Amino acid sequence: MTTLPDRPRTAVLVIDMQNGVVAEAHERDTVIANIVTVVDKARAADVPVIWVQHSDDELPRGSESWAYVPELVRRDGEPLVHKLYGDSFEATDLESVLAAHAVGHLVVTGAQTDVCIRSTLHGAFTRGYDATLVADAHTTEDLSGYGAPTPDLVIAHTNLYWHRQEAPGRRGGTLRAQELSFS
Numbered sequence: 794m795t796t797l798p799d800r801p802r803t804a805v806l807v808i809d810m811q812n813g814v815v816a817e818a819h820e821r822d823t824v825i826a827n828i829v830t831v832v833d834k835a836r837a838a839d840v841p842v843i844w845v846q847h848s849d850d851e852l853p854r855g856s857e858s859w860a861y862v863p864e865l866v867r868r869d870g871e872p873l874v875h876k877l878y879g880d881s882f883e884a885t886d887l888e889s890v891l892a893a894h895a896v897g898h899l900v901v902t903g904a905q906t907d908v909c910i911r912s913t914l915h916g917a918f919t920r921g922y923d924a925t926l927v928a929d930a931h932t933t934e935d936l937s938g939y940g941a942p943t944p945d946l947v948i949a950h951t952n953l954y955w956h957r958q959e960a961p962g963r964r965g966g967t968l969r970a971q972e973l974s975f976s
Contacts, residue, residue, distance in 0.1 A: 796921040796962035800897025803975060804841040805831055808881060808903030808913060810865050813851060813858025815904050818932040819944030825864045827930040827970035828902045832865070838975035841894045843872045845881045847909065879912035882920060891922075898923040900973065902930040907947045914955060918963055928952045928967040 807828060815821050835842050844867045852859045854875075867873060872890045874881060881887050891899075899917050901924055903910060910931045917924040931951070937943050942950070958965025 795897030795923045797897045800892075800895050802841070802895045803898040803900060804843050804891060804894060804896040805835040805900045806843050806845055806881065806902065806913065807832065807865065808845040808901065809847045809905065809909050810862050810903050811846065811852060811858065812860050812862055813856075814847065815862060815932060815934075816858075817934045818904055819935065819948065820932060824904075824930055824932040825862060827927065828865060830970040831900065831902055831927055831930055831973060834973060834975060835900070836868075840900075840975045841872070841896065842868075843874060843887070843890060845874045845876055845885075845887070845903070845909075845913075847876050849877065879908045880916035881909065881913040882916040883912075888920070897921075898925070900925045900927060902927045904932050906931050906933040906944075906951050907936070907941065908933075911951060914958075914965070918958065918960065918965060921963065923964050924955075924958075925965070925973075926952065926955045926967045927970055927973060929969045 848854045874885050874887045876885045899922050914924050933944050935944050952967050955965050956967045
């Protein structure tokens with residue numbers, strides 16, 4: 794249903810699954826295993842997998858903290874988008890990568906639920922994309938010491954409100970990794 798013309802394809806986004814981002818993430822290993830499932834399904838169906846990698850003062854390019862977790866391996870030819878802001882579209886080449894692949898529907902996985910995942914979902918939606926959040930393939934760290942809800946509640950709330958997200962010509966939604974099909 795995307796409002797983007799001539800964009801029939803789907804792509805998977807793997808956002809910020811970097812050592813320094815997910816070292817203390819909620820259910821880290823389970824989320825990584827679910828992202829592996831999603832990536833494997835996408836590759837088997839010839840669906841593009843696009844890797845998004847954040848850098849800043851705490852995640853300097855080339856550092857160990859900046860590197861993707863070893864369980865998730867980007868293949869040669871799979872696009873890599875470097876970003877500096879929460880929204881994966883902001884000041885990046887993500888839009889041109891998606892246009893080159895005729896993508897109008899995004900399947901979103903990764904970290905941090907409360908920053909980069911939410912920002913990218915909303916950024917995609919306002920730009921005309923359909924966006925499906927993989928409900929068990931995103932995570933965040935515990936920021937409850939700063940007044941935020943615990944990670945399980947942040948994740949649950951994001952899944953709750955994105956499940957029925959819709960706008961004219963666009964649709965959001967959630968699926969679990971095992972439910973996802975690219976056929």
